[in-house]
Amino acid sequence: xxxxxxSPATASPSLPRxxxxxxxxxxxxGGSRAHIKQYYEDSGLDYAYWSRAFNMHFGYFERGMSPFxxxxxxxxxxxxxxxxxxxxxxxxxxxxxxxxxxxKQLAAENAGLAITGVSLVGEQIGRARAACEKLPTAQQxxxxxxxxxxxxxxxxxxxxxxxxxSACHAPGRDKGALVREAFRVLKPGASWVVVDGFLKxxxxxxxxxxxxxxxxxxxxxxxFAERDAFLQALREAGFVDIEIVxxxxxxxxxxxxxxxxxxxxxxxxxxxEKARALGxxxxxxxxxxxxxxxxxxxxSFFGYYAIRARKPERR
Ligand SMILES: C[S@@+](CC[C@H](N)C(=O)[O-])C[C@H]1O[C@@H](n2cnc3c(N)ncnc32)[C@H](O)[C@@H]1O
Numbered sequence: 001x002x003x004x005x006x007s008p009a010t011a012s013p014s015l016p017r018x019x020x021x022x023x024x025x026x027x028x029x030g031g032s033r034a035h036i037k038q039y040y041e042d043s044g045l046d047y048a049y050w051s052r053a054f055n056m057h058f059g060y061f062e063r064g065m066s067p068f069x070x071x072x073x074x075x076x077x078x079x080x081x082x083x084x085x086x087x088x089x090x091x092x093x094x095x096x097x098x099x100x101x102x103x104k105q106l107a108a109e110n111a112g113l114a115i116t117g118v119s120l121v122g123e124q125i126g127r128a129r130a131a132c133e134k135l136p137t138a139q140q141x142x143x144x145x146x147x148x149x150x151x152x153x154x155x156x157x158x159x160x161x162x163x164x165x166s167a168c169h170a171p172g173r174d175k176g177a178l179v180r181e182a183f184r185v186l187k188p189g190a191s192w193v194v195v196d197g198f199l200k201x202x203x204x205x206x207x208x209x210x211x212x213x214x215x216x217x218x219x220x221x222x223x224f225a226e227r228d229a230f231l232q233a234l235r236e237a238g239f240v241d242i243e244i245v246x247x248x249x250x251x252x253x254x255x256x257x258x259x260x261x262x263x264x265x266x267x268x269x270x271x272x273e274k275a276r277a278l279g280x281x282x283x284x285x286x287x288x289x290x291x292x293x294x295x296x297x298x299x300s301f302f303g304y305y306a307i308r309a310r311k312p313e314r315r
Contacts, residue, residue, distance in 0.1 A: 031222025033120060033147065036169055039220035040121045042281035044099065049265045050257075054099035054127070057165040057195075058304070059254030060247065067253040074254065077195075078102045079109070081162050084245075084306050085193045088112055090159030093185065094141070095148040095178075096120075096166020100128025103141040107132065115141035116158075118148050120169075149177040153185050161186060162193040168221050173199075174229035176237075183237040186311045192239070195247070195306045197292075198227040203301045211294050218288035220281075227305065239309035248296070248304040255296055258289040 047056050051074050059073025060080045066072065081102070085092070089112030094103045097117030107115050119125055128143045146152050148163070149170060161182055170178035182192045203209050216223060227244075234242050265286050269278060278286075295302050 030217055031169070031171070031220055036220045037121055039281045039285070041123055042279055043285035044121070044123060044127075046265065046282055046285055047099070049261050049268075051101065053101045053105070054131070055101040056098040057102075058251035060250045061253040062250070067256075070254055070257050074101075075105055077164070077251075078105045080250075081164055081193055081195055081306075082106050082110070082113075084195075084308055085160050085162055085191055087160040087191075090114065091116070091157065093118065093158050093161035093182075095161055095163045095182065096169065097124070097128060097143065098166070099124050100131045100141065100143060102164055103128065103143070104132050104135065107139045107141050108135055111139055113139075117141050117143045118146050118151065119143070120145070120147055149181050151181055151185055155184050156187045157185050159187055159190050160192070161190070162195070164195050165197075167194045167196050168219070168224050170225075171222050173223050173226040174233035175225050176233045179230070179233045179237045179239075183239060183311055188311055188314045191241075191308055191310045193306065193308050194230075195304075197224055197295070197302060197304050198230065199224050200227055200301050200303055202226075203298065208298060208301065211291050211298075215288055215291045215295055218284035218291070224302075227303070230307070234307075234309045238312065240312050241308075241310040243308045245306045246303055247306050248299070251304050252296070255293055258293050262286055262290055 047054055050056070051071060053071065053074070055071075055074035055078070057074065057077055059070060059075075060077040061067060061073050062076070065076065078101070088110055091114045094115055094117040097103055097119050100117055103115045103117040107113060117125075117128055119128070122145045125143045125145045128141075132140050132143075144152065148166070163178070163182075167175055167178055186192060199212075203212055212224075215221075231242060231244070296304065
C-alpha cells in the first residue's frame with residue numbers, strides 16, 4: 001500500500017507550513033510529507049556513516065557498556081525501547097521504521113514478536129525488506145509503506161507500538177494526529193512507547209530560536225513536539241498510565257560521535273564521492289546533527305525522553 005492510497009489524516013492542530021529558509025519555488029513546504037520523503041530519499045544512504053546497520057537514532061548508554069562502541073549503543077537503544085514497552089511476544093508496530101534496523105534486530109532477538117514496520121518512504125521499505133531477508137521466515141517483520149497518521153489497519157489490532165525518533169515528523173506541537181491513530185489501532189490494554197527529542201518550552205534567546213529553526217528545517221520537521229502538549233494529547237486521546245523518563249544523559253555518549261561522523265562524511269565526499277551531488281538534503285543531513293548537538297545541550301528548553309502510555313481495558 002502506498003502512502004498516497006490511504007485516507008488523509010484526521011484534522012490536526014498543525015502549524016502553518018513555512019517555506020524552508022533555503023527553499024526554491026519547486027521545493028515542498030518545511031516538514032510536509034513531500035519534504036520528509038524527499039529528504040530521506042536524498043540522504044538515506046548517508047546514514048551508513050552513523051550506523052552500518054542503518055540505525056537512524058541515538059544510542060542508549062548504560063553501566064558496563066563501552067562508550068567507544070557506537071553501534072553497540074545504537075543496538076542497545078532498540079532493546080531499551082522494547083524493554084520499556086514491556087512486551088516479549090505478540091503483534092507490534094514500529095511506526096516510522098526507517099530502513100528496518102530496529103525491527104530486524106528485535107525480530108531476531110525475540111522469536112515471539114510479529115513486527116510490522118511502517119514508513120512513509122517507499123525506498124526505506126524496500127531496504128528494510130532486503131535487510132530482513134535472511135531471518136527465518138516466521139520471524140520476518142512485514143513492512144508497509146504508509147502514513148502513520150492514517151494507518152491502513154483496523155481498530156484494536158496491535159499488542160504494542162513504538163515510535164523511535166520518528167514522532168518528531170508528525171504535524172503539530174502535540175502530534176495529535178499520530179497520538180489518535182496510535183490509540184485507534186492498539187488493542188485495549190496495549191501500550192505505546194515514544195522515544196524522541198522534545199521541547200520543554202519554546203526557546204527565548206534569538207540564537208536558540210535560530211538553531212531550533214535550522215535543525216527542524218534540515219531534518220524535515222514542521223516542529224519538534226512540545227512535551228506538555230504531547231502529554232495532554234495522550235490524555236485527550238484516552239491513554240492512561242502515562243510515564244515519562246528523561247533519557248538525555250543516556251544518549252549523550254552516542255551524541256558525542258556527531259563531530260567525528262560529520263568530518264568523516266565530508267572527508268569521504270571530498271576524496272571519493274564528488275560525482276554524487278551534495279544537494280540540499282544531503283548537506284542538511286550532514287549539518288543538522290552538529291546543530292542538534294547544540295540543541296541537546298540546551299537543557300533549559302530541550303530534552304530526550306521515553307514516554308509510555310496505555311490504552312485502557314474495555315469496561
Ligand atoms: C529518523 S528516522 C528513524 C527511523 C527508525 N525509527 C530508526 O530509529 O532507525 C524517522 C522515520 O520516520 C518516518 N516517518 C516520518 N513521517 C512519517 C509518517 N507520516 N508516516 C510514517 N513514517 C514516517 C521516516 O520515513 C523515517 O523512517
